[in-house]
Each structure stands twice: as C-alpha cells, then as structure tokens.
Amino acid sequence: MRSFRTEIENPVVEKDIIELADKIAQYNNLQIDEEKFRSLRLARGVYGQRQQGVQMIRIKLPYGKVNSKQLRRIAAVSDEYSTGKLHITTRQDIQIHYVDLNRTPELWAELEKDDVTLREACGNTVRNITASETAGIDIDEPFDVSPYADAVFRFFLRNPFCQEMGRKFKVSFSASDADSGLSYMHDLGFIAKISNGIHGFKVMIAGGLGSQPRHADVLYEFLPSNKIIPTMEGILRVFDRYGERKSRGKARLKFLINDIGLEEFIKLVDAEQNAIEFKTVEIDAENYSYSKPVTISTIPNATITDEKAFETWKSTNIIPQKQEGFVAIGVKVLLGNFTTDVARKLADLVEKYAASEIRFSLRQNLLIPFVKKDLIPFFYNELNALGFAEAGYNKVVDITACPGTDTCNLGIASSTGIAEKLEDVIKNDYPKFLNNQDLVIKISGCMNACGQHNMAHIGFQGMSVRTPEKLVAPALQVLLGGGNLGNGNGIFADKVVKIPSKRGPEALRRILNDFEQNANGIDFTTYYKEKGKKYFYDFLNDLQDASNLSPDDFIDWGNNETYVQEIGIGECAGVVIDLIETLFLESEEKIEKAKECHQNKIFPSAIYHSYSALVNAAKALLLAEDISTNSHASIIQQFDDYFINSQKIELQTSFSALIYQIQQHEPSAEFSEKYTKDALYFLKKVRSYRAESLAVAK
Incomplete structure (x- = not known):
C-alpha cells in the first residue's frame, strides 16, 4: 500500500485509504470482527451486494455535479475494477458493482486523483448532499x-x-x-x-x-x-x-x-x-467555481433526418436556462444505467461544446447545462448516436427504479424488470402521455423506498404474495396519490392493492385509462384526492386474487427461473458493535485521535473524539453487565444509575457531569486538553473495574 503515499497529495485522504487497506488485511487475517469491519467499510462507500464475494462501490458526487475529467476517471475505474457499467442513484451518486474487496483501496486512490471520493457514501453518516x-x-x-x-x-x-x-x-x-x-x-x-x-x-x-x-x-x-x-x-x-x-x-x-x-x-x-466553535459560517459564494460555457467559434453542421422525432425530443428534453442564449438538455437514462464508453463520449462532448460539466438528477437521469441554442440540432445528433436521444425527460414515461433484486440484499421483487415493461406500455399504448409531467411513476424493490415509490403519483413496491397452496410469487404493492406540491409541501401515496407482479402492466393500464377518460384535465394528485382510495381499490381489487395464478406468475420480470424470496441483511444503516473489548480498543483509538487533533489545533474534533471515547467505554462496561443500551443519552444515565450511584466506581463526580462538560465549554485549547485527560482517566477506571470483575469471576 506504499504507492498511495506517493500518488495522493492530500495527507488526510492518503491516511484514510491506508487505513482501509490495513483494516481489510486485518479482516482477512481474522484480526478484526466482521461487524466492526462492516461499519468501517460502509463509511468508505464499500457496500456488500446480493452476490457473494463482491462489493458495490458508491461514488459520492455532491449535488450530482461531475466535470469531464472526473467522469473519465470514473469510467476508467469502472473498466479496471468493475464491469464497465455505471448506475445513477436517486441521490445523485454513481454506483459500480462486482468489485473485489481487496482492490477497493486502489480503486479509491485512483478516484481521488481527480477529487472524487467514496468517503461517507454509505453507513451511519451524512450521506451525499x-x-x-x-x-x-x-x-x-x-x-x-x-x-x-x-x-x-x-x-x-x-x-x-x-x-x-x-x-x-x-x-x-x-x-x-x-x-x-x-x-x-x-x-x-x-x-x-x-x-x-x-x-x-x-x-x-x-x-x-x-x-x-x-x-x-x-x-x-x-x-x-x-x-x-x-x-x-x-x-x-x-x-x-x-x-x-x-x-x-x-x-x-x-x-x-x-x-x-x-x-x-x-x-x-x-x-x-x-x-459549537463557529456561531456563524460565512459561505463564499462569490469565489465558488461556477460553471462557465466554452467559447465556440464555429457551429458544426447538423442535418436532422427525422424532423418529427427531433421536434418531440425538443418539446420534452430542452430546459430553458436563465443565461441568455443557452439551454440545458435533459438526457433520459433508462433505469439510470449507462456504459463507460458512453460516459467518455459524453465527457468529450460537453468539454468541447458546453461547460465541461454534467449533472446527475434525483430521477436517475443526467442534465447537460450551457448548450448554445444554435447547437441543439448538433447535440441531438450526437446524443442520438449514443442512444441517448429518447424523448420524455422527467415525464411520465421516465420511470425511476432502484436496482431491486438485481444486486441489492434487501430486494424482494424485481424493480428494474417491471420498470422496463411499464415504460414500454406507456410508449406503445399511451403516446399522448409522453409529454405529461404531472404523472410521476416510481418503483422500489422493497419497503425501504430507495426508488422513492411512496412519494410518486403512481408507485410500485416489491413484495411477495402467497397462494392458497402456500406457494410464493413475486408481487407489487400499488400506491397512488403522492406528489410534490412545492415549497416544502408534499403528499405520500396511499397503499391501494397488492397484486402479483405480472399484473403490474394491467394495473397501470386501468389507472391510465381511468385518468384519461375521467380526469377532465386536472392533475393526477387532485384527481386522486377527489375520487378517494376506495374508488381506485374497487377497479383494481380483482387483480389481487392469488388463487388463479399461472406458471408465468411465478417468474419475476427480467428472470427466467421460478421466483424464490431471498432477503439478505441490509447495510444502509451500518451496524451496532457490542463486543466489549472492541469498544475499549475503540476508546483508546479515539483518545489517540483526540490527541492528534489537539496537536493540530483542531479543538472541536479533539473534544468530540474524547466524548466518543467516554461513551464507548461506558457502553462496554454496561454491556459487560448485560445492561441493554439504545442511545448515547441512555448510556450516560444508565452508567450513573448502575455504577456511580451505587458507588461501584468512584469518579469524584457523576458520569453525566463528567461527559456533559462538552455542553458547558467552548471548544478551546484548555478544555480540549482537559477533556482528553478526563477521557483517559475514565477509560483507565472502567478497564480496571472490568479486569477486577473478570478476576473475581475466575
């Protein structure tokens, strides 16, 4: 791992990557607990996937912005360490799959060469902004x-x-x-x-x-x-x-x-x-690196061969821009999936003819800002050559879906397979809805809502259904009536019916037919509110009947084999570490980090590391006594109740008074030094108590 030291200029990032490499080595040598290791790798964007022995890597792209150099770097990393495919998430990240755990530090180091990070893309952290x-x-x-x-x-x-x-x-x-x-x-x-x-x-x-x-x-x-x-x-x-x-x-x-x-x-x-050290933090918006369009001296010639398709595309995929003479182009990316070859060509295109920038959207699409209006025909041809000129950006035909059972441990039913089928239904049977943005359809493979199904006008959630003979088939919960009302107001969809997955297209047809015939021009959210849940339940209810399923109903969308419900352990939330010695060791590590931060005059961080050391040490001793804990605040109170008030441990003060000094003092050098010493003193006390308890037990 020495090569990281010479190739990464930022010492903080370098230390992060070396730590990950070291922890992987310890894990492989059975020197570190699996649960502890999982927590660490998740906070570094390394996520277990449904297939054993490989990882999903989540690349964190703040507010979905990526420049041409970064996109080329991501493409190169996917080619080298993954499968040459990229997936846009509903949180504007990029995910790549089937990565060898042992190669993740190298992968991360390669990304950081162009200021792209994995840090805190997963785990119990602040996720992508x-x-x-x-x-x-x-x-x-x-x-x-x-x-x-x-x-x-x-x-x-x-x-x-x-x-x-x-x-x-x-x-x-x-x-x-x-x-x-x-x-x-x-x-x-x-x-x-x-x-x-x-x-x-x-x-x-x-x-x-x-x-x-x-x-x-x-x-x-x-x-x-x-x-x-x-x-x-x-x-x-x-x-x-x-x-x-x-x-x-x-x-x-x-x-x-x-x-x-x-x-x-x-x-x-x-x-x-x-x-809190800073009561106000001024954000220097004036010196932010804003997007700037490139200078174009000559507009390339562009001949449109299908004028009707071009005009339809313009009506759905061109976004007005407040900068005079420019538009943004919305690119519909089916299920958020595209290849590295396409990524490189996009990077070249925007670098030469736009602002060298792409934005990934919450609906798993991409947006190209700062396109000169005169270049619209040229961009259409270029995108069409990449298979990226499909009409319907952010319209009803643009369905959002999480990966579901393709790669996710938590997936119950296929979300990508049904999404493709539903898009076909709309394009082929309901072309008049192509330009409709008042109908948002979203699909999730489970209740965790990564596909945001419960805030859609029409949502589908992956489930399973049992027949009277106790056979299990893939199913969809149909949700209706959600929507974004603007200015912080929204409506969550109602659960209306649960149907076998293969009846999803028929459910959508009935909903769209009813809306087309009876809504009289009002938007879907208003129409649903007027009609009410029972109205929709009544004309969808017969689709719930699981007593007459055909053999095809037991095969999920996009699959060839009979459905088997397999749900793994989700990792989005991280884990809880309950090993007593591990908690003590973590406390020692945090005290060392506190000392390091203090030496570097980063006093708020030093103080918080000391706080974490105190909480971990207290939790360790409570768990040693089989006392269950569920929050930091409860740990503090329970430690006082069980150890201090009973005089089992003498601190000359209560534990709450000791630890809550963090609320009483500003993050100064003096308090940072004192608080770290207090944490070290407390750790020695509880370790001594633990050692004596074990000795008596023997």
Whole structure:
C-alpha cells in the first residue's frame, strides 16, 4: 500500500485509504470482527451486494455535479475494477458493482486523483448532499444553491461527530419553490429564499420515506445562509447523542422527533451551542467555481433526418436556462444505467461544446447545462448516436427504479424488470402521455423506498404474495396519490392493492385509462384526492386474487427461473458493535485521535473524539453487565444509575457531569486538553473495574 503515499497529495485522504487497506488485511487475517469491519467499510462507500464475494462501490458526487475529467476517471475505474457499467442513484451518486474487496483501496486512490471520493457514501453518516440539478441555471431560482451545498458537503466530510451516528442522515437543497430537491422527505431540506436582500433558506426537518414515511416539519421559514452550518451541526450532535442505536427500524431522526417533539428537540439543539466553535459560517459564494460555457467559434453542421422525432425530443428534453442564449438538455437514462464508453463520449462532448460539466438528477437521469441554442440540432445528433436521444425527460414515461433484486440484499421483487415493461406500455399504448409531467411513476424493490415509490403519483413496491397452496410469487404493492406540491409541501401515496407482479402492466393500464377518460384535465394528485382510495381499490381489487395464478406468475420480470424470496441483511444503516473489548480498543483509538487533533489545533474534533471515547467505554462496561443500551443519552444515565450511584466506581463526580462538560465549554485549547485527560482517566477506571470483575469471576 506504499504507492498511495506517493500518488495522493492530500495527507488526510492518503491516511484514510491506508487505513482501509490495513483494516481489510486485518479482516482477512481474522484480526478484526466482521461487524466492526462492516461499519468501517460502509463509511468508505464499500457496500456488500446480493452476490457473494463482491462489493458495490458508491461514488459520492455532491449535488450530482461531475466535470469531464472526473467522469473519465470514473469510467476508467469502472473498466479496471468493475464491469464497465455505471448506475445513477436517486441521490445523485454513481454506483459500480462486482468489485473485489481487496482492490477497493486502489480503486479509491485512483478516484481521488481527480477529487472524487467514496468517503461517507454509505453507513451511519451524512450521506451525499443532493440538490436541484438545475441549480445555477433555473429561471425561477432566487440564487444558485451550489456553493451552499458544496460548503455543507466539505464541512461535514470526515467531521468526528457525524461518523458513527445511529443511522444515516440525508440533506437536500432546492433551487426554488418548486422544491425539486424534495425537502419534505429529507432529514434536513433547504429551499432557497431571499429576505430583505439576504440569502437564506426555508428549513425542513425530519422527513423520510421507508416503511413509515413522515412529512418534514418546518424548522425555520427563513434562516440566513451563514447559520445553516452551525444549525446543522447542532442537529447532528443531538441526533448522535439521543438517536436510537439498538433498533435499526427506529433510528432515523424522524423517530426521535416523533418521540420527544420538535419543541423539545430544539431545546436540546440550543443546549449544544456552547460546544459549537463557529456561531456563524460565512459561505463564499462569490469565489465558488461556477460553471462557465466554452467559447465556440464555429457551429458544426447538423442535418436532422427525422424532423418529427427531433421536434418531440425538443418539446420534452430542452430546459430553458436563465443565461441568455443557452439551454440545458435533459438526457433520459433508462433505469439510470449507462456504459463507460458512453460516459467518455459524453465527457468529450460537453468539454468541447458546453461547460465541461454534467449533472446527475434525483430521477436517475443526467442534465447537460450551457448548450448554445444554435447547437441543439448538433447535440441531438450526437446524443442520438449514443442512444441517448429518447424523448420524455422527467415525464411520465421516465420511470425511476432502484436496482431491486438485481444486486441489492434487501430486494424482494424485481424493480428494474417491471420498470422496463411499464415504460414500454406507456410508449406503445399511451403516446399522448409522453409529454405529461404531472404523472410521476416510481418503483422500489422493497419497503425501504430507495426508488422513492411512496412519494410518486403512481408507485410500485416489491413484495411477495402467497397462494392458497402456500406457494410464493413475486408481487407489487400499488400506491397512488403522492406528489410534490412545492415549497416544502408534499403528499405520500396511499397503499391501494397488492397484486402479483405480472399484473403490474394491467394495473397501470386501468389507472391510465381511468385518468384519461375521467380526469377532465386536472392533475393526477387532485384527481386522486377527489375520487378517494376506495374508488381506485374497487377497479383494481380483482387483480389481487392469488388463487388463479399461472406458471408465468411465478417468474419475476427480467428472470427466467421460478421466483424464490431471498432477503439478505441490509447495510444502509451500518451496524451496532457490542463486543466489549472492541469498544475499549475503540476508546483508546479515539483518545489517540483526540490527541492528534489537539496537536493540530483542531479543538472541536479533539473534544468530540474524547466524548466518543467516554461513551464507548461506558457502553462496554454496561454491556459487560448485560445492561441493554439504545442511545448515547441512555448510556450516560444508565452508567450513573448502575455504577456511580451505587458507588461501584468512584469518579469524584457523576458520569453525566463528567461527559456533559462538552455542553458547558467552548471548544478551546484548555478544555480540549482537559477533556482528553478526563477521557483517559475514565477509560483507565472502567478497564480496571472490568479486569477486577473478570478476576473475581475466575
């Protein structure tokens, strides 16, 4: 692994990659626990997939922006370490599959040569910061949110207090009140606003999808931009301390706020303010590296051979741009999948004729900004040659789907197979819907909603169904009536019926036929609300009957073999580490990190490493006594109740008073040094107690 030291200029990144390589070696030599190793690799974008012995690698692309050099680098890495295929996610990441675990450090090192990272693309961390793909060019935006999304990404990357939370944390930025960043379904959502000439955001908090979708609350109607980072830091600190850690299904921020209420949550955030170093963080939007179109002296000739197809494509795939003389081109990417050959040609095309930049969208497509209007015919021909000139960008025919049973451990039924079939149904049988953007169709392979099915107008969720003879067939839950209403408001879809998967096309036909015949021009969300759930249930109900299935019903879409329900262990949430000695060792590691940060005068990080060391050491001793824990706050209280109040351990103070010094002091050099010493003192105390207990037991 020495080559990383010479090829990577950033010492922090170099250390990260070497650490991953070392941990892989320890894991292979049975020197590190599998659960502990899983937590570490997930935070570095390395995710187990359905097929044994290979990994999915998630490449983190903040707000979906990638330049030509970066796209070529990603393509080269996929060719060398994967299968030459790329997948756009619904969080604007790129995923590649079938990667050998032992080669992941090399892969990461190659990506970092062009400032592309895997860090915190998975795991219990702040995930990719998403944003409207039209940021910076949106004719309705008050200002470009890109610099602010970028600043949030950089501030929280590798930040100690959001590395080992109880669950993942998702953040979005919306360019305008259209809320194309979908703020209402995020842990934190920011919608651009201007008040009295000041740039700021409407802030939404504690939204989420999954099996129990929750609409986000309004945290602030307007928050100045220099307060978004300190506010988010306070929220993350509280989530880290009070969030559930035992029950994965209840560990998201939405459950914490449901339990304690938004008002109490805000009080806890306010109590963290002393620990936050910067009360305001000015974001230098003026010096941000904005996209700039290249200078084009000669417009290439372009002959259109199919004028009708060209005009249809223009009507659905050209996005007006606020910069005079330019448009953006939306490229529909079927299921978010494309090859590295196409990626390279796209990189060359935008480098020579646009702004050397591509944006990946939340609907698994890509957007090319800064195309001169005179170049539209030329771009159409170039994209058509790549198979990328299909009409219907962000329209009803543009169906979103997660990978489902193709590669995901959690997939129950095929989402990609049914998505392809449904797109065919719309294109062939309902061509008049091609230009309709009031119908959004999304599909997920399981209840976790990576395909965002429960916020769609028409959604499908992978499931299974049992026949009266106890045979199992792939199925789809049909959901209706969801939608984005704008400015932080949205509706989650109702579950209407569950049908065998092979009846999905018939269900869609019935829904579209009814809408076409009876809606009278109103949008689908309004139409569904007027008619109500029972109306749709009644004309779909007969499709639920599983007593008369044919042999074909037992074969899922895109498959040739009889369906077998196989659900693995999901890794999106990371893991809980319960090994006592491992927790003690982690505490020692965190104290060493605290000392290192203190020497480098990064006092907030030093203090938080010491805090984590204290919590881990306390948890270790509680687990040694078979005392269950489920949050940092409960660990602190339980340690006092069991060890301090009973005088089993003498600290000369309570553990809560010792650890909650973090709330009482600003992150100064003096407090950083003292707090690290306190953590070391506490670790020695609990290790001694543990050693004595083991000696007595023998």
